[in-house]
Amino acid sequence: MKIFKYRLLNHILFWLFIFSYYTAPRVVGYGFTAEAFINFLYIPLDILTVYFIIEFLIPRFVFRTRKLLLFAIGALFAIGLNIMISHFIMFNIQPLLGFWIMKKPFIYELFEWLTNSFMIVGMATALKLFSYSYNIQLTKSELERKTVQSELGILRSQVNPHFLFNVLNNIDALIYEDKEKASNAIVLLSKIMRYMLQESKHEQVKLNKEISYIEDYLELAKLSFSDPDFLKFSLNGLTKTNHIPPLLFIPIIENAVKHCNKQSESPGIEIEFSINDENIELKTSNYVKRNNFKLPNSGTGTGLKNVEKRLKLLYNENYKFDINQNMDKFEVFIKIPLKYSIK
Structure with a gap:
């Protein structure tokens, strides 16, 4: 073409x-x-x-x-x-x-001239219409691509204020409880901010960097729990050679941390990554206070809603995103292919 x-x-x-x-x-x-x-x-x-x-x-x-x-x-x-x-x-x-x-007889010549003229003009007209249609389709595809890129950029930017709001609240509480922990939290926050500023503008990032960023966040989140075993994190599989969209998982993890019931038995929050050659899975579960947390319908919460929007834009229907609440336990499961393209 x-x-x-x-x-x-x-x-x-x-x-x-x-x-x-x-x-x-x-x-x-x-x-x-x-x-x-x-x-x-x-x-x-x-x-x-x-x-x-x-x-x-x-x-x-x-x-x-x-x-x-x-x-x-x-x-x-x-x-x-x-x-x-x-x-x-x-x-x-x-x-x-x-x-x-x-x-030749005039009728024969007229028929021959008409046939030749209609063939030449018809071919040229068909090519003109095809070229016009092809260019329109190219323009439409380019506009759709730019629209998707714009929407993804907006959705990524919407994660940052929500994330910062929660982290700053934790640091504010730590300043009065333990200055050393507060200092450590600021160091972790600086690493997180550096990653968000440098990597979030890219369409893809290395999976090992994204996991490292999540680990920093979880390390920061643990400072607000009295029991170090309250938050359990596990990672199965290799992360060195794969790439994923940036900041895709953090709203799900952030949701588990934010809405957990701190009075529940340890581990009150469980986060597990499973990675193979084709897919990456994330499972989160956290205890919540009964009658004090509503199950989001297809991600009606800000963070989960943005995740679902990004999944649809990035993967069309080639993903899984399940939300479930069983009594006082809230669970989220996400599965995406490691090779992806914007639709």
């Missing part, structure tokens, strides 16, 4: 084909004589007719106004004028140039 990008080349190839189509049989029959190349007399007329139709009539009466009747009248007029001038050239110009003439 790349050939359709080169307009001049397309037109040259088209007219070379038309000329060869009518000349090759004559070369076979008469050899490389002047009579074999008599189409040089008629090709300029065909060129004028074709470009009048595809460059003047089609843009004005097909693409813009949809006045197909006016287009048909104009095209028939152009073809009729072409036939009249061709008839004049055949019986008046050809003899002057020394070309012989094979006289």
Whole structure:
């Protein structure tokens, strides 16, 4: 399809084909004589007719106004004028140039001229319409791609304020309880902010960097729990060579940390990553206070809703995203392919 990008080349190839189509049989029959190349007399007329139709009539009466009747009248007029001038050239110009003439019944000649004219004009018109449709599709695809990129950028940016709000609240509480822990929290926060500023603008990031960022977040989250075993994190599989969209998992993990019941038995929060050659899975579970937490319907919470939007934009239907609440336990499961493309 790349050939359709080169307009001049397309037109040259088209007219070379038309000329060869009518000349090759004559070369076979008469050899490389002047009579074999008599189409040089008629090709300029065909060129004028074709470009009048595809460059003047089609843009004005097909693409813009949809006045197909006016287009048909104009095209028939152009073809009729072409036939009249061709008839004049055949019986008046050809003899002057020394070309012989094979006289045929007028009806036969008219049918032959109409057939040839409609074939040339029809092919040119079909290619023009196809090129127009192809360019429209390219433009539409590019607009869709830019729209998706824009939406993804907005969704990524929406994660940051929510995340910072929760972290700063934790640090504020730690300042009064343990200054050393607060200092450690600020160091972790600086690492997290550096990652968010540098990596979130990319479409893909290395999975090991994303996991490291999540581990820093969880380390920061643990500072707010009295029991170090309250938050359990596990990672199964290799992360070095894979890539994923940035900041895709953190809203799910953040949701588990934010809405957990701190009075529940350890582990009150469980986060597990499972990675293989084709997919990556994340399972989170956390205890919540009964009658104090509503199950999000398909991710109605801000963080989970953004995750679901991003999943649809990135993977179409090639993902799993399940939310479940069983009594006082809230669970989220997500599964995505490691090789992805924006739809």
